[in-house]
Amino acid sequence: NPHAGDEGLIGSEEEQIIKPAIREAKNNNQLVVGPYSADAFF
Numbered sequence: 001n002p003h004a005g006d007e008g009l010i011g012s013e014e015e016q017i018i019k020p021a022i023r024e025a026k027n028n029n030q031l032v033v034g035p036y037s038a039d040a041f042f
Contacts, residue, residue, distance in 0.1 A: 025032050 022032050
């Protein structure tokens with residue numbers, strides 16, 4: 001999210017979707033890395 005989410009003003013996807021998904025992946029012994037800037041991959 002731009003500007004680190006602006007305290008939820010722009011959206012709450014990080015707290016509601018992304019963080020729980022990362023936590024679940026780590027609990028399943030999956031390697032989780034990042035974040036990486038999207039423009040660094042192209």
